[in-house]
Amino acid sequence: MDFDFSEDQRLLKDSVDRLIADRYAFESRKHFIKEPNGWSAEMWAQYAELGLLGLPFSEDLGGFGGGMIETGQVMEAFGRGLVLEPYLATVVLGGGLLRHAGSAEQQSELIPQIIAGDLKLAFAHIERHSRWTLNDVAVTARKDGSGYLINGEKGVVLHGDCAGKLLVTARTGGAQRDAGGIGLFLVEANDPGVSRKGYPTQDGLRAAEIAFANARGVPLGDPDDALGVIERVVDEAIAALCAEAVGGMGEMLAVTTDYMKQRKQFGRAIGEFQVLQHRAVDMFVSLEQAKSMAMYATMMAASDNAAERRQALSAAKVQIGKSGKHIGEEAVQLHGGIAMTMEYKVGHYFKRMTMIEQMFGSTDHHLAVLTDGGGLF
Amino acid sequence: MDLSFTPEEVAFRQDLRTFFTTAIPQSIRTKVLEGQHLTKEEIITAQRILNANGLAVPNWPVEWGGKDWTSVQIYIYQDEMQLNGVPSPLAFNTSMVGPVIAQFGTDAQKKRYLPAAANLDVWWCQGFSEPGAGSDLASLRTKAERVGDTWVINGQKTWTTLAQHADWIFVLCRTDPTAKKQEGISFILADMNTPGITRRPIQTIDGGHEVNEIFFDNVVVPAENLVGELHKGWDCAKFLLGNERTGIARVGTSKARLKRIRELASLEFSGGSALINDRKFREKLAACEVELKALEMTQLRIVADEKNHAKNKPNPASSILKLKGSTIQQTTTELMMELVGPYVMPFAASDEGDGRNEIGYGPDYAAGTGPTYFNWRKISIYGGSNEIQRNIVAKAILGF
Numbered sequence: 001m002d003f004d005f006s007e008d009q010r011l012l013k014d015s016v017d018r019l020i021a022d023r024y025a026f027e028s029r030k031h032f033i034k035e036p037n038g039w040s041a042e043m044w045a046q047y048a049e050l051g052l053l054g055l056p057f058s059e060d061l062g063g064f065g066g067g068m069i070e071t072g073q074v075m076e077a078f079g080r081g082l083v084l085e086p087y088l089a090t091v092v093l094g095g096g097l098l099r100h101a102g103s104a105e106q107q108s109e110l111i112p113q114i115i116a117g118d119l120k121l122a123f124a125h126i127e128r129h130s131r132w133t134l135n136d137v138a139v140t141a142r143k144d145g146s147g148y149l150i151n152g153e154k155g156v157v158l159h160g161d162c163a164g165k166l167l168v169t170a171r172t173g174g175a176q177r178d179a180g181g182i183g184l185f186l187v188e189a190n191d192p193g194v195s196r197k198g199y200p201t202q203d204g205l206r207a208a209e210i211a212f213a214n215a216r217g218v219p220l221g222d223p224d225d226a227l228g229v230i231e232r233v234v235d236e237a238i239a240a241l242c243a244e245a246v247g248g249m250g251e252m253l254a255v256t257t258d259y260m261k262q263r264k265q266f267g268r269a270i271g272e273f274q275v276l277q278h279r280a281v282d283m284f285v286s287l288e289q290a291k292s293m294a295m296y297a298t299m300m301a302a303s304d305n306a307a308e309r310r311q312a313l314s315a316a317k318v319q320i321g322k323s324g325k326h327i328g329e330e331a332v333q334l335h336g337g338i339a340m341t342m343e344y345k346v347g348h349y350f351k352r353m354t355m356i357e358q359m360f361g362s363t364d365h366h367l368a369v370l371t372d373g374g375g376l377f
Numbered sequence: 378m379d380l381s382f383t384p385e386e387v388a389f390r391q392d393l394r395t396f397f398t399t400a401i402p403q404s405i406r407t408k409v410l411e412g413q414h415l416t417k418e419e420i421i422t423a424q425r426i427l428n429a430n431g432l433a434v435p436n437w438p439v440e441w442g443g444k445d446w447t448s449v450q451i452y453i454y455q456d457e458m459q460l461n462g463v464p465s466p467l468a469f470n471t472s473m474v475g476p477v478i479a480q481f482g483t484d485a486q487k488k489r490y491l492p493a494a495a496n497l498d499v500w501w502c503q504g505f506s507e508p509g510a511g512s513d514l515a516s517l518r519t520k521a522e523r524v525g526d527t528w529v530i531n532g533q534k535t536w537t538t539l540a541q542h543a544d545w546i547f548v549l550c551r552t553d554p555t556a557k558k559q560e561g562i563s564f565i566l567a568d569m570n571t572p573g574i575t576r577r578p579i580q581t582i583d584g585g586h587e588v589n590e591i592f593f594d595n596v597v598v599p600a601e602n603l604v605g606e607l608h609k610g611w612d613c614a615k616f617l618l619g620n621e622r623t624g625i626a627r628v629g630t631s632k633a634r635l636k637r638i639r640e641l642a643s644l645e646f647s648g649g650s651a652l653i654n655d656r657k658f659r660e661k662l663a664a665c666e667v668e669l670k671a672l673e674m675t676q677l678r679i680v681a682d683e684k685n686h687a688k689n690k691p692n693p694a695s696s697i698l699k700l701k702g703s704t705i706q707q708t709t710t711e712l713m714m715e716l717v718g719p720y721v722m723p724f725a726a727s728d729e730g731d732g733r734n735e736i737g738y739g740p741d742y743a744a745g746t747g748p749t750y751f752n753w754r755k756i757s758i759y760g761g762s763n764e765i766q767r768n769i770v771a772k773a774i775l776g777f
Binding site for chain 2: 126128129131132133136155156176177197199200201202207209264265266275276329332333336337339340341342343347348350351354355358359362364365367368
């Protein structure tokens with residue numbers, strides 16, 4: 001058993017950490033969020049230059065050949081900086097679907113464009129009543145000549161407003177919640193059959209509601225049986241979110257303990273009050289538990305045993321959800337009023353943690369999945 | 378012992394319910410029940426209807442419009458307002474500065490300020506907290522110096538709720554810098570239009586604008602604006618904060634919200650079945666109801682016990698109302714968020730800053746869920762943070 005990073009991983013971590021520390025100060029983020037897309041084109045170019053956009057792709061396509069550990073290192077740093085750019089949507093979700101389901105031709109056409117920073121992707125899956133059930137798909141795909149026609153509506157598509165291509169889950173057969181009959185389709189975002197309404201999310205990221213009316217779709221993988229690959233990539237995304245959350249939680253704890261050392265009330269630093277010290281300690285415990293489960297998620301996301309992977313990722317998401325809520329709420333409470341303001345850093349982390357808890361399944365959702373799957377031990 | 382309400386109390390409740398549900402516009406009540414922010418005009422409208430019917434300030438002395446109700450009647454009145462989405466009369470007027478002036482003010486001050494406060498002809502705001510004086514309020518540094526027939530105020534207040542609407546402010550000022558910290562403070566009134574007062578909005582994490590910073594730069598107000606004795610402002614503040622804590626439990630508000638959550642849980646789906654069929658969700662809802670029922674009974678016990686306490690000396694048990702009331706209200710916001718699932722994510726603040734989703738992403742009740750969860754974290758911070766409430770109880774049960 002070895003928890004240490006390899007030499008290459010250490011170098012990657014150092015360079016990403018430095019990039020975020022140097023370029024993603026809270027004040028800079030306030031400017032990035034006002035850019036037309038709601039994120040920084042310049043930072044995106046930086047990620048391309050550093051090879052971060054090619055991280056999980058094979059070297060023969062121009063990638064870095066990294067795995068979940070490397071993705072986790074990037075996401076943790078991004079969590080610390082509250083990064084706005086569509087990395088999860090494009091590289092982790094879109095890239096993951098291309099890696100696991102795309103044909104050789106699709107991969108060699110699209111992956112180099114991702115690596116160069118030219119192509120953004122979005123995963124259009126959620127529907128109004130699907131909540132987090134991955135096999136609950138009502139959008140349809142009907143065979144039409146060599147391709148498919150997609151019809152229906154998708155919601156809360158992360159970075160769906162800036163994506164050049166959409167990866168859409170749609171039903172080619174079966175009933176609304178059947179495991180079979182679900183396909184994955186590449187749809188041009190500027191297809192005349194696609195209409196998008198973009199908006200900011202609570203945490204300052206972007207998403208879109210997208211309607212499809214006879215939009216042209218090209219299947220990615222088996223158009224009648226894509227659920228397995230969707231589940232796999234969502235598990236990878238959950239692992240990436242766990243790492244991001246750990247970065248954010250660590251920063252919240254650091255900012256909170258700094259504040260407790262500086263803020264004086266009743267003639268002393270509030271951090272001198274034992275009751276508040278213990279509260280900070282409990283946050284630290286939550287953070288360490290979350291770190292451990294994020295590592296576990298990183299390891300298990302690469303597993304080919306789907307059932308085991310599913311249980312592990314649900315367990316990790318439960319821990320991350322609990323720790324994120326605990327640390328976020330306590331960071332706000334221990335600060336007091338100042339954390340309630342838009343100008344101050346901590347509230348933004350709290351909001352991001354709250355949204356992460358809702359992404360790809362809440363704590364309760366994953367607890368139910370874990371329970372129904374028979375538990376961990 | 379009889380824990381049921383008397384027939385007179387039941388009839389009293391029914392009369393109030395009939396009045397509230399017929400006299401207060403439905404549009405306003407719906408907004409309150411849905412957790413949306415009200416406009417200034419809506420708040421004024423509701424309070425004037427109440428006041429015209431003698432229901433804006435029942436807690437005040439009778440000669441100034443009060444009702445001489447029992448504490449149980451006051452409780453029923455608050456409960457019915459909250460259950461039916463009636464906006465509470467503006468707390469700064471009716472449960473803060475009004476009672477303070479009625480208790481500590483001169484006859485001239487009472488005549489001048491009380492009727493206007495009851496009718497919301499004058500909108501008051503509270504100048505208490507400062508950047509360096511939050512939980513430790515008595516360390517406040519805004520000072521008022523006596524110059525001739527005036528007070529000259531310099532300093533800064535913060536977290537001043539709805540100061541953007543306010544006509545007047547009541548300010549805790551340090552008037553004797555040499556005294557021990559609680560003993561050199563005075564309670565002074567200032568017209569917000571006085572030269573030297575500036576307001577700066579503070580945007581909160583939900584995107585709204587509720588609170589403000591207020592700066593005082595050589596603000597000159599007449600000497601007669603002092604309320605109560607010089608240097609005894611801390612007594613006014615303690616009296617006022619005691620009132621704030623009882624109001625903070627908001628049992629009726631939480632009851633109305635839980636009822637609404639139960640209704641909406643039939644409209645949201647999980648795995649093809651209405652969320653209300655999800656056992657875990659139902660159990661969480663039920664667990665919150667149990668907590669709320671216990672709080673309601675605790676509140677009634679405290680209310681019933683008030684006749685045994687000297688007036689103006691709040692029962693330390695009122696800290697329990699703040700502690701439990703705040704966390705229960707916060708739990709209702711979590712349940713609302715869970716209810717809408719992924720549709721908590723879209724953010725579309727309107728110009729009103731009320732977090733309303735006007736463009737239509739998901740169901741309309743989803744739009745306010747995230748902002749309300751974020752915003753209501755304030756409830757365990759303001760009015761004496763929950764940590765301060767625990768200090769109060771600790772002192773009461775441990776003695777040191």
